[in-house]
Amino acid sequence: MNLLIIIPAFLVAIGILVTVHEFGHFWVARKLGVKVLRFSVGFGKPLWRRVSNDADQIEYVVAALPFGGYVKMLDERECEEGCEIPEKDLPRAFNRQALWKRAAIVVAGPVANFLLAILIYAMVNMIGQDAMRPYVDVVKDSPMATAGFQPGEEVTAINGIATASWEDMRMLLIDEYLKSPQLLFSVKTTDGSALQRQLDLSKVAMFDEEAGALDKLGLNPWLPPYDVVVDAVLPDTPAAQAGLQAQDKILQIDDLKPTGRRAFIEHVQQHADQPVVLTVERNGNSQTLTVTPRINPASGVETATIGAQLASPPASLREQVYFTQSYGVVESLWRGMQKTWQMSVVTLKLMGRMLTGDVSLKNISGPVTIAQYAGVTASIGFTVYLGFLAIVSVSLGVLNLLPIPMLDGGHLFYYLIEWIKGSPVSAETEAVGFRVGMAIIGGLMVLALYNDVTRLLN
Template sequence: MTALAGLFGSVTGEIVPFILILSLLVFVHEMGHYLVGRWSGIGVSVFSIGFGPELIGRTDRHGTRWKISLIPLGGYVKFYGDEDAASRPDLQKIEGLSPEERGRTFAGATLGRRAATVAAGPIANFLLAIVIFATLFSIYGRPVADPVVASVAPASAAERAGVKPGDLLLAIDGNPVQTFEDVRRYVSVRPEIPMTISLRRDGATVDVAITPERKEITDGFGNKTEVGQIGILTDDKAGKFRMVQYSVPEAVVQGTRECWNIVTSTFSYLGSVITGHMKADQLGGPIRVAQASGQMASIGVSALLQLAAVLSVSIGLLNLMPIPVLDGGHLFFYAVEAVRGRPLGPRTQEIAFRIGFAIVLTLMVFTTWNDITARFG
């Protein structure tokens, strides 16, 4: 009974924060589509948080059905004239509409209005992340340490490259670094990839060639991750650890930079996977996100909000991938339409949507398998 209660508590502690975070991110994403669509004169039939059978809902005076559905793993906005949640046009239905009604369908909108409506979802996710980061930075502040080396691990890549205690790191591969976290972020996703570090030593600038080593680290929750490391540490004296609190405008700038850092780190990681320098097993799905949600919730609200911001950027970025059924796939179709002067044929779009659905389903299966092996393997 005790073991069963412990399991129930563990599952509840993960699922509740996970559903709360995912619902927030989905709501903001779909609200971006909804607002820009409405502002563009496009009618909205359904706004759903979740998929499957409706649990609760109501219809507003504009004819939009707002509902919460059974499966809380996403959501959608269905516009007038759409056949399904993927915004495929119901051509037969549209043909039977009057010109005025056809103008309120998604398919009947101008190319610019359709593109703006689709792009608004991912943009809303990026804006949410910026707001969350800016709020955290302005209220709680941000831990900062100067990129000064306090010690060098024996037999490490840094020692072999000649890095010494007291060195101030200025740039990596020409990219300026301002904090020790900038160094960690850049190096961690580039194991076994040669790089050049510019540092200041005794008033002179020195460039050293260094190749991060692949290391497996374990965090405080027991999660194991492979990262690149060069073997340097800082401390209170060298790095001057401090909590920097920003004004609201400064926090917005820092929040925007943080989002950009997540985007660039994501692409760097994917590039390292493609080149074989990192494993794809770090790509996680809903199980890993649920686990991380529970872990962050156990730390506190600020940690949970920070995870929400990171996930919001990830959702925005994923949806911009040029895969049919995702927002990026629609935007790709619109780009082709702009070049050709007319949309792709229904048959071509149907085939593309089927391929896109297969890709997304394969990715979901792959990430879920990663989650299962990481947790139970």
């Protein structure tokens, strides 16, 4: 991935998400009469600075380190020794505000992130985006195959909730699985019949590894049958040694006549270090080649390959499988709210299951992985990049609401204690909480960066 795409896409994403979050705090503070001293996007040395012309003379800053931001409000507790706050400004100090006002200012940041996600999802729904119909392909001897699913069946609902696209089905499957491992699928068979299939996932740990939750079910998107054509052959690989060439059409591999790339790849992966016989069509003539799939440890891939790149499915299949998913203004907004709520709940449940060990800590991502996804989605298209922004915005909102000191949720937890006992927590308690919060956040950052580096090395 080109750094000329990754870096700008990442900086734009972080800039938007941080600005929106901090603007939530800023806007509510101003509306409730609290004096704001500084609005900063980023930390460290200011790269750009401007002071407002009004009486408050608010300092607006864009700083060098883009990983966050802050809104500095007038607060007597932060007044250093020797400083004096004018008497007329004391009623506007944050620490002198009623409990509900302070809570409203703190919660406004995460709420702004959720509102941004709603608007983005609504915008994507109104613009329209390419979507795959929820046709399923199943892997042999997988939970999906055991449940009776057949290639080409269309999932119309899960537990009675309709699915319009592959993405809708994927998210709904995860959401319903986190509620109960017993799932009831409504499907339409290839002959148009309506059936229901019961999928029992009670013995499937979908998230105990970094990725591949749907792979564990044996669930893949289905495409109609098409010719398997070799696009390129890598040098010094089993395919090259066997004489396979670009533009060869794979007619048969052993006794299997592949109807698409996935069937061919799965057969290869199941025959590591075992010779397989390829029947190919080249220049109108049929030829037979013998090739032995190998596992290449240097590639970081633990499955067998032959070193041949296969051509993408023909564009003519798009009309059958792909469609433009779009809605009107009202329905788009409603769907935006539903999707934001669904993503928030799923994110929170997955975080909870990390504490119990049911979800691998390898799923935690840091700035490097986020930057990579920013670049990938930006290179695919505008609506895909918007969807990435919405997902990260939801995650940022949920994360900041966790009851961890230093985060917005930690402040809200202090306010809850204050409301219960009738007085603020002591300065000593806040100091201890700050150190605990620093340790937790620091540990999470180290873990996230470790995961990032591990992904890069692999």
